[in-house]
Amino acid sequence: MTTVGQPLQRLEGPDKVTGAARYAAEYPVGDDLAYAWVVQSPVPRGALRNVVADPLLDPIAVLWHGNAPRLSDSDDPELALLQSGRISYRGQAVALVVARTLEAARRAAQEITLEIEEEPHDAVLRADHPGLYTPEKVNPFFPAETSDGDVDAALARAPVTVDVTYETPALHNNPMEPHATTALWSGDDLTLYDSNQHPAGVAATVGAVFGLDPSQVHVVTEHVGGGFGSKGIASPNAVLAAMAAKVTGRPVKLVLPRQAMFSMVGYRTPTIQRVRLGASADGVLTAVDHQAISQSSRLFEFAEQTAVVTRHMYTAPNRRTGHRLTRLDMPTPRWMRAPGEAPGMVGLECAMDELAVACGLDPIELRVRNEPAVDPESGLPLISRHYVECLRQGADRFGWAGRDPRPRQRREGDWWIGTGVAGATYPTMALPSTARVRDLGDSRYEVAIAAVDIGTGARTILTQIAADELGVPVEQVRIRIGDSTLPKASMAGGSTGSASWGWAVTGACRELRATGKLEVTYDSSESVSGQKAGKHAFGAHFAEVRVDAVTGEVRVSRLFGMYACGRILNPRTARSQFIGGMVMGMGMALFEEGVLDPAMGEWVNHDLAGYHVPAHADVESVDAAWLDVQDTEANPMGSKGIGEIGIVGSPAAILNAVWHATGVRIRDLPARLDKIL
Numbered sequence: 001m002t003t004v005g006q007p008l009q010r011l012e013g014p015d016k017v018t019g020a021a022r023y024a025a026e027y028p029v030g031d032d033l034a035y036a037w038v039v040q041s042p043v044p045r046g047a048l049r050n051v052v053a054d055p056l057l058d059p060i061a062v063l064w065h066g067n068a069p070r071l072s073d074s075d076d077p078e079l080a081l082l083q084s085g086r087i088s089y090r091g092q093a094v095a096l097v098v099a100r101t102l103e104a105a106r107r108a109a110q111e112i113t114l115e116i117e118e119e120p121h122d123a124v125l126r127a128d129h130p131g132l133y134t135p136e137k138v139n140p141f142f143p144a145e146t147s148d149g150d151v152d153a154a155l156a157r158a159p160v161t162v163d164v165t166y167e168t169p170a171l172h173n174n175p176m177e178p179h180a181t182t183a184l185w186s187g188d189d190l191t192l193y194d195s196n197q198h199p200a201g202v203a204a205t206v207g208a209v210f211g212l213d214p215s216q217v218h219v220v221t222e223h224v225g226g227g228f229g230s231k232g233i234a235s236p237n238a239v240l241a242a243m244a245a246k247v248t249g250r251p252v253k254l255v256l257p258r259q260a261m262f263s264m265v266g267y268r269t270p271t272i273q274r275v276r277l278g279a280s281a282d283g284v285l286t287a288v289d290h291q292a293i294s295q296s297s298r299l300f301e302f303a304e305q306t307a308v309v310t311r312h313m314y315t316a317p318n319r320r321t322g323h324r325l326t327r328l329d330m331p332t333p334r335w336m337r338a339p340g341e342a343p344g345m346v347g348l349e350c351a352m353d354e355l356a357v358a359c360g361l362d363p364i365e366l367r368v369r370n371e372p373a374v375d376p377e378s379g380l381p382l383i384s385r386h387y388v389e390c391l392r393q394g395a396d397r398f399g400w401a402g403r404d405p406r407p408r409q410r411r412e413g414d415w416w417i418g419t420g421v422a423g424a425t426y427p428t429m430a431l432p433s434t435a436r437v438r439d440l441g442d443s444r445y446e447v448a449i450a451a452v453d454i455g456t457g458a459r460t461i462l463t464q465i466a467a468d469e470l471g472v473p474v475e476q477v478r479i480r481i482g483d484s485t486l487p488k489a490s491m492a493g494g495s496t497g498s499a500s501w502g503w504a505v506t507g508a509c510r511e512l513r514a515t516g517k518l519e520v521t522y523d524s525s526e527s528v529s530g531q532k533a534g535k536h537a538f539g540a541h542f543a544e545v546r547v548d549a550v551t552g553e554v555r556v557s558r559l560f561g562m563y564a565c566g567r568i569l570n571p572r573t574a575r576s577q578f579i580g581g582m583v584m585g586m587g588m589a590l591f592e593e594g595v596l597d598p599a600m601g602e603w604v605n606h607d608l609a610g611y612h613v614p615a616h617a618d619v620e621s622v623d624a625a626w627l628d629v630q631d632t633e634a635n636p637m638g639s640k641g642i643g644e645i646g647i648v649g650s651p652a653a654i655l656n657a658v659w660h661a662t663g664v665r666i667r668d669l670p671a672r673l674d675k676i677l
């Protein structure tokens with residue numbers, strides 16, 4: 001009897017669709033509840049001298065750096081909220097209004113007068129920005145630059161070269177549930193109902209900011225309506241809600257309005273990527289060079305690892321990657337689904353498509369010819385890579401054979417039709433976590449771990465893993481997650497959740513069965529530290545688009561992903577992760593962009609009306625399939641992470657299909673119709 005591998009429905013599904021599932025802003029916490037509203041800076045740079053509230057509106061409190069409680073430093077300067085008058089970007093929290101109702105708080109916030117000395121600002125990323133520098137590391141800990149062989153000499157000698165610059169815009173995380181916190185103090189103990197991807201991490205960070213012992217902070221994160229990385233660390237709302245609750249002595253609820261999410265919770269940095277490829281006439285790479293430029297804020301160095309993915313994809317004797325960064329008077333960029341890989345694979349995989357054209361080769365064949373025999377970066381043997389199988393079997397499933405390689409050949413009525421392909425990859429990792437299992441008698445068990453289900457199906461999968469390890473049906477396992485006081489777990493990020501938490505759950509269950517104890521707490525740190533580094537999941541994305549010859553409108557008529565991600569723990573939730581990532585990739589290719597007003601230092605389209613994320617009407621046929629492979633060396637489940645790989649390469653597959661349909665290369669995303677016409 002195994003339930004792992006079965007398409008179980010989400011255990012919390014009925015609670016979610018009936019409204020019984022509680023999110024961070026939905027907990028009844030008492031009649032004295034107050035509401036907070038953030039006042040955001042209307043200028044991108046300057047000094048806040050004074051804050052004047054309208055006395056007639058009489059809010060419970062107006063907090064700003066002139067009266068806010070002093071906080072301790074954390075690693076994150078963005079959490080030093082209301083501690084100084086320095087304004088580092090437009091939209092930065094400069095004051096907080098607390099009132100009896102949401103409407104009263106918002107109204108009082110709107111009527112606040114801010115006395116600001118504005119200073120000249122710089123908001124525009126450019127390839128020739130004078131402030132560009134090479135950071136010491138790029139996220140999370142990679143060298144900013146690598147170099148093998150002599151790239152310049154190889155490019156000069158190469159019979160076929162491609163030298164292209166691809167640009168990706170600022171992109172904004174828009175989880176359905178906004179960032180939200182309900183905070184209440186009981187003496188010196190703090191409880192936060194908070195929407196995040198790491199309850200234990202948020203408890204530790206917020207605790208540190210308020211000078212509390214970790215045991216004094218309790219973070220409840222029962223359900224989360226998406227995060228995509230933007231809820232990976234404590235958000236400003238968590239600190240502000242706790243501060244407001246402390247000052248007012250009431251429970252305080254703070255939900256970020258959608259518009260505030262465009263400046264207060266990070267975004268994907270814009271990138272400018274120059275990719276140069278050199279190859280023999282038959283498409284064997286002799287040189288690969290990927291140089292990426294991105295931005296960060298004045299407050300914090302966030303260095304997107306855009307070109308790191310190129311270190312692992314294709315072999316070549318001469319290879320070079322590099323990153324440069326500039327600090328602007330703009331909000332701090334942060335994680336957004338597959339940070340690094342998602343933008344980086346636009347540059348690399350579109351450039352590979354251009355090389356295939358230059359060599360007169362099928363783009364799949366070009367990739368197969370450059371498949372490495374060992375990891376190009378480390379020289380270590382490749383373990384469970386399967387990239388070529390994804391390309392070949394994906395091509396069969398998609399119906400690639402017989403494709404006319406020439407662009408602008410297929411027209412049906414007003415539509416130009418084209419197809420495109422691109423590779424996908426994402427690192428495979430597990431992080432240390434701790435799980436506890438209790439024998440409740442009658443073959444019933446309770447499994448507890450401070451994991452969090454951000455919509456991925458983690459709750460269900462962990463129950464399946466535990467049921468198999470304990471040898472009982474899933475109905476006999478009660479899972480407890482989403483609470484920082486449970487045994488400590490790693491973040492729901494980096495596509496590491498199932499591997500990390502599943503490892504701890506497996507260890508706890510195995511030990512319970514082996515020892516016959518009634519309760520076991522298992523810490524995976526030791527076994528996780530023995531995992532092989534440098535593993536990746538792979539995939540291949542295929543797109544068919546049609547482009548309106550009159551309007552330039554692009555429709556994605558088919559999007560298909562073929563993956564090799566180890567053992568698939570639950571095909572239903574896995575498929576949902578894959579196609580969700582692919583649809584997000586469609587948004588990146590065609591719709592999403594933060595449009596900057598340089599004079600205001602602001603993204604003007606900061607809401608879901610102006611910033612279009614794919615809607616159901618945009619999605620025609622999207623599907624995912626996977627190879628039946630297990631990676632028994634990765635972790636005890638044989639699985640690999642699947643949360644992010646769907647957005648890696650899918651934008652490039654769509655852009656390559658747009659070229660095939662129309663003959664137009666879009667090198668600055670998104671592929672808006674005005675660029676295609």
Ligand code: MOS
Binds near residue numbers: 197229230335337339
């Ligand atoms: Mo993901 S950007 O690691 O939550």
